[in-house]
Amino acid sequence: MDSLLRSRGGALVVFGLAAVTPLVVRDAYFLDSLVLILLWGALSAAWNVAGGYAGQVSIGHASFFGIGAYAAALMVTRFGRGPWLGMLVGVVISIGAGFVIGFLSNRLKGPYFALSTIAFSQVLLIGVSRWRGFTAGGEGIPVPFRPGFATLGLGHAGWVYMALAAALLCYAVEVYLERSRVGYQLAGVREDEDAAEALGIPTRRLKVFAVTLSAALTSICGSLWAQYIGFVDPTYVFSVDLSVRFALNAIIGGMGTALGPYLGSILITSLETYLRATFSGVKTGFAGIYLIIYGTALILVVRFVPDGLAGIAARLRTRRAHA
Amino acid sequence: MSEGATILALERVTKRFGGLTAVADVSFTVPAGELLGIIGPNGAGKTTLFNVISGYYRPEGGRVVFHGHDVTGQPPHAICRLGLTRTFQLVKPFGNLSVTDNVMIGALTRLASVRAARVEAQRVVETCGLGAHADTRARALPIGLRKRLEVARALATGPRLLLLDEVMSGLNPTELAAMVELIRRLHAEGLTVIVIEHIMAAMMRLARRIVVLHHGETIAEGPPAAIGQDRRVVDAYLGEEFVLAQA
Amino acid sequence: MDPARPLGPAQIDVLAQLAVATVLLGGIYALVSVGLTLIFGIMRVVNFAHGEFLMLGMYLAFWAFSLWALDPYFVLFVSIPVFFVVGLVTYALVMRGVIHASHNVQIFTTVGLSTVLQNVALVAWSGDFRFVRPWHLSTVLRAGGTIFNLTQVVAFLIAVALTAALVAFMRWTHAGRVMRATAQDRDAATLMGIDTDRVYRLSFAIGIAAVGSAGVLVAPLYSVYPTAGLQFVLLSYVVVVLGGLGDMLGAMLGSLIVAAVEVAGSYLFGAAWKEIFYFLLFILVLVFRPAGLFGQRGAETLGV
Numbered sequence: 001m002d003s004l005l006r007s008r009g010g011a012l013v014v015f016g017l018a019a020v021t022p023l024v025v026r027d028a029y030f031l032d033s034l035v036l037i038l039l040w041g042a043l044s045a046a047w048n049v050a051g052g053y054a055g056q057v058s059i060g061h062a063s064f065f066g067i068g069a070y071a072a073a074l075m076v077t078r079f080g081r082g083p084w085l086g087m088l089v090g091v092v093i094s095i096g097a098g099f100v101i102g103f104l105s106n107r108l109k110g111p112y113f114a115l116s117t118i119a120f121s122q123v124l125l126i127g128v129s130r131w132r133g134f135t136a137g138g139e140g141i142p143v144p145f146r147p148g149f150a151t152l153g154l155g156h157a158g159w160v161y162m163a164l165a166a167a168l169l170c171y172a173v174e175v176y177l178e179r180s181r182v183g184y185q186l187a188g189v190r191e192d193e194d195a196a197e198a199l200g201i202p203t204r205r206l207k208v209f210a211v212t213l214s215a216a217l218t219s220i221c222g223s224l225w226a227q228y229i230g231f232v233d234p235t236y237v238f239s240v241d242l243s244v245r246f247a248l249n250a251i252i253g254g255m256g257t258a259l260g261p262y263l264g265s266i267l268i269t270s271l272e273t274y275l276r277a278t279f280s281g282v283k284t285g286f287a288g289i290y291l292i293i294y295g296t297a298l299i300l301v302v303r304f305v306p307d308g309l310a311g312i313a314a315r316l317r318t319r320r321a322h323a
Numbered sequence: 324m325s326e327g328a329t330i331l332a333l334e335r336v337t338k339r340f341g342g343l344t345a346v347a348d349v350s351f352t353v354p355a356g357e358l359l360g361i362i363g364p365n366g367a368g369k370t371t372l373f374n375v376i377s378g379y380y381r382p383e384g385g386r387v388v389f390h391g392h393d394v395t396g397q398p399p400h401a402i403c404r405l406g407l408t409r410t411f412q413l414v415k416p417f418g419n420l421s422v423t424d425n426v427m428i429g430a431l432t433r434l435a436s437v438r439a440a441r442v443e444a445q446r447v448v449e450t451c452g453l454g455a456h457a458d459t460r461a462r463a464l465p466i467g468l469r470k471r472l473e474v475a476r477a478l479a480t481g482p483r484l485l486l487l488d489e490v491m492s493g494l495n496p497t498e499l500a501a502m503v504e505l506i507r508r509l510h511a512e513g514l515t516v517i518v519i520e521h522i523m524a525a526m527m528r529l530a531r532r533i534v535v536l537h538h539g540e541t542i543a544e545g546p547p548a549a550i551g552q553d554r555r556v557v558d559a560y561l562g563e564e565f566v567l568a569q570a
Numbered sequence: 571m572d573p574a575r576p577l578g579p580a581q582i583d584v585l586a587q588l589a590v591a592t593v594l595l596g597g598i599y600a601l602v603s604v605g606l607t608l609i610f611g612i613m614r615v616v617n618f619a620h621g622e623f624l625m626l627g628m629y630l631a632f633w634a635f636s637l638w639a640l641d642p643y644f645v646l647f648v649s650i651p652v653f654f655v656v657g658l659v660t661y662a663l664v665m666r667g668v669i670h671a672s673h674n675v676q677i678f679t680t681v682g683l684s685t686v687l688q689n690v691a692l693v694a695w696s697g698d699f700r701f702v703r704p705w706h707l708s709t710v711l712r713a714g715g716t717i718f719n720l721t722q723v724v725a726f727l728i729a730v731a732l733t734a735a736l737v738a739f740m741r742w743t744h745a746g747r748v749m750r751a752t753a754q755d756r757d758a759a760t761l762m763g764i765d766t767d768r769v770y771r772l773s774f775a776i777g778i779a780a781v782g783s784a785g786v787l788v789a790p791l792y793s794v795y796p797t798a799g800l801q802f803v804l805l806s807y808v809v810v811v812l813g814g815l816g817d818m819l820g821a822m823l824g825s826l827i828v829a830a831v832e833v834a835g836s837y838l839f840g841a842a843w844k845e846i847f848y849f850l851l852f853i854l855v856l857v858f859r860p861a862g863l864f865g866q867r868g869a870e871t872l873g874v
Contacts, residue, residue, distance in 0.1 A: 012328070039396060048416070051747075052490045057673075057674055057677055057678075059618075059677070059681060091604060099783065099837070104853070104856075104857070107339035107856065107857055108856055109673070110616075110673030110674070110676075111616030111618075111673055111677050112616065112675060112807075112856060114616075114618075114677050114681075115804065115807060115852070115856075116492060116852065116853055116856055118800075118804070119804055119848075119849040119850075119852045119853050120849075120853065122800070122845075122846075122849045123846055123849045123853075126843075126845055126846045130843070133713040133835075155594065179437065180437065181431050181437055182427050183437060184424070184427060184431055184437065184440075185431060187417065187420060187424075188417055188428040191417035191418060191419060191420060191832065192415045192416075192417060192418075194379075194415060195411065195415035195416075195417065195476075196428070197379075197399040197403075198377065198397070198399050198400075198402050198408065198409055198410075198411070198477070199400075199403060199428060199476065200400050200404045200432035200480055201400055201428070201432070201482055202398075202400045202401075203400065204398075211378070240800065241685065244685055246680055247498075247678070247681075251678060253866060282388070288689035288690070288692035288693035289689070291685055291686075291688075291692075292685075292693065294682075294684050294685060294690045295681075295682040295683065295684070295685030295686035295688055295689065296682065297682075298678055298679070298681065298682030298685070299603040299664065299678075299679050299682035299683060299686075299849055300745075301668055302674070302675050302679055302682070303668075303671075303675065304681065306675070307364070308427070322531055
């Protein structure tokens with residue numbers, strides 16, 4: 001019970017601070033960073049559902065993100081309806097795509113599954129880029145800003161709370177997976193599928209469940225993101241770099257822990273915001289620099305600090321308890 | 324299920340891998356409440372037979388009837404839910420989870436609530452003598468305790484029939500005696516058990532009836548004393564005669 | 571100049587053109603994939619960064635051509651030792667710690683490496699599409715109704731020669747036999763006194779030398795840009811899987827099949843959709859034929 005409070009205490013601090021900030025801070029740039037931290041955290045938490053909790057490591061989650069982004073954007077620009085409807089449609093399509101990926105996860109192990117998820121996201125990227133008639137092809141879709149909740153035309157404070165809602169949703173799902181029957185069974189699947197199967201756990205079904213749940217959450221965040229940023233570009237929303245980014249936050253923060261993705265996002269997104277502010281004069285070369293940093297961080301963290309920030313925090317806690 | 328009624332029936336089970344016939348036309352029945360032993364030289368097809376019974380392999384021929392249901396070719400998790408649980412020769416603990424969590428996952432097969440499963444898991448952990456290591460990560464356990472965890476976890480699923488695959492190998496004499504005692508106790512409480520073993524001394528002490536496999540076929544069946552004298556069994560174990568002599 | 575687009579009018583000519591295109595392309599893909607076959611077959615590590623070394627080879631050819639007007643075929647001879655060293659360094663810094671690690675560590679380490687290499691290229695040379703246009707690219711060869719440019723043919727010949735050299739090395743040298751033994755049974759090899767670390771190092775270095783020089787070779791035939799490696803890495807894995815995970819001859823047959831699919835697909839649907847074929851083919855092969863065309867050695871790694 002004590003450790004439960006302690007670990008949730010971290011979440012209380014993080015989300016509590018986020019909730020309070022718009023009341024105190026007015027600076028648009030600061031609030032914008034906060035929105036991004038929360039959204040990236042939510043996206044990584046969504047990835048974590050499949051990658052950390054179910055053990056299905058995908059490097060193709062941009063597929064679901066892009067579907068969500070396009071569904072929202074197209075619903076507004078092409079069909080003249082609201083982005084919320086687009087979000088719903090995006091979730092439905094992403095669940096369908098999740099079934100496909102889930103099927104692949106039952107056929108392929110580890111690295112090959114990961115490769116296939118990359119392939120899937122690239123099929124979507126190319127397909128969407130070429131489908132000029134429907135998706136405006138490689139040009140991308142600018143999403144108009146119309147004030148109001150139904151059109152997700154929110155102010156800076158409004159977006160902070162919207163992003164916080166998404167972050168809390170994904171966090172709640174993670175916590176559910178940590179404490180529920182399904183969650184324990186999923187842990188068994190993650191640790192040893194054959195053994196889990198022998199204990200009466202329907203492993204195939206559970207993997208598909210985890211992947212589709214992860215897909216739906218990712219899609220929701222993608223829809224929000226499209227409305228927030230105001231522009232959907234296929235070469236970005238379906239990119240491998242984006243997929244890696246989702247995993248990166250979770251790994252640095254602590255894969256398989258509920259708060260980990262958010263801790264990772266705080267670190268990485270803050271770093272990116274800082275770098276962007278510092279190097280704002282430099283052109284596209286900048287985009288590559290922090291990806292080089294991320295790639296290197298990924299290599300180092302996964303080798304030397306596999307439990308991530310959450311793991312470090314846990315170790316400090318036990319050391320203090322024993323002191 | 325009443326004592327004496329058949330809980331498991333194998334009818335002409337055959338399993339082939341390409342040109343190799345691992346299990347050939349094996350048939351036997353197991354009455355409820357029995358403690359059956361399966362022995363045979365390496366490569367005789369014992370584990371393959373377990374894999375067929377528990378649903379990991381689909382046989383090319385024959386049927387597996389558990390509790391009156393034809394379970395041939397059904398997925399392992401479905402067979403477990405019907406009441407048949409198996410362990411693995413090379414133990415498969417959930418390494419990063421604690422002993423209690425490992426057993427809990429087994430208990431969750433029958434119990435819907437996590438709390439109830441935890442209580443049940445703690446009970447089983449005590450029963451199997453793992454109480455001192457309840458919070459240890461499975462990965463940190465030595466082989467003897469891992470084997471016991473394997474049994475405990477399977478036990479938590481509340482099976483009617485338990486298949487134990489070489490749970491004794493790698494144990495020191497003390498651990499071995501404890502394991503034999505555990506199995507005997509579980510059997511006395513009404514659990515039907517099928518045991519694959521190489522360690523003859525243990526097998527002879529536990530089993531009332533033994534089936535002998537060789538090259539995928541049953542070559543002998545009967546009480547331990549008779550098996551020890553059987554000409555065919557001795558021939559099959561040629562080079563392993565010392566194994567029988569230990570019995 | 572799209573190497574897969576045919577120009578002949580008559581039906582038979584078209585088929586002949588497609589067939590020859592397939593063979594030429596297949597030879598090149600064989601060289602691209604043979605390095606991966608080696609690395610994967612011996613080390614059993616899925617290297618997500620494989621395509622990035624090819625991309626670096628392409629850039630090497632580009633810069634040598636732009637700055638010093640060196641023909642790619644000349645650069646090729648330099649690239650082999652250069653990429654061999656690159657392979658040694660990469661092995662020491664990145665791969666060595668990863669061979670015995672869990673799948674996740676392998677995935678994320680090589681994905682991280684891929685990201686780093688791609689973006690080093692992006693930062694250093696920008697994302698602009700570059701082209702290498704040596705004189706032989708516009709030299710046309712005709713044979714019995716089929717038309718190809720000299721670059722394709724020479725690339726094919728060199729690719730075949732290098733692949734053959736590699737196969738010969740694996741079959742007839744002591745080092746090659748040691749590597750094959752390690753591929754078949756890692757533990758037995760260790761027990762036989764083989765220094766597996768050295769074997770891995772050599773395999774990886776040779777594999778990178780192969781794929782890097784393949785990059786130099788194909789530079790005139792494709793556009794050069796930082797993410798150019800992505801399509802090749804998936805293509806290579808299709809070849810490796812089709813060929814049966816580590817079997818060189820199988821990889822060559824697999825290369826022909828991949829080339830055939832690309833050539834036919836481009837012809838029927840147009841070159842714009844070409845890239846999508848690699849990815850679709852990859853998924854289809856893994857779903858329907860994960861054990862390869864012939865065998866299943868290593869298929870368990872796939873989860874079959």
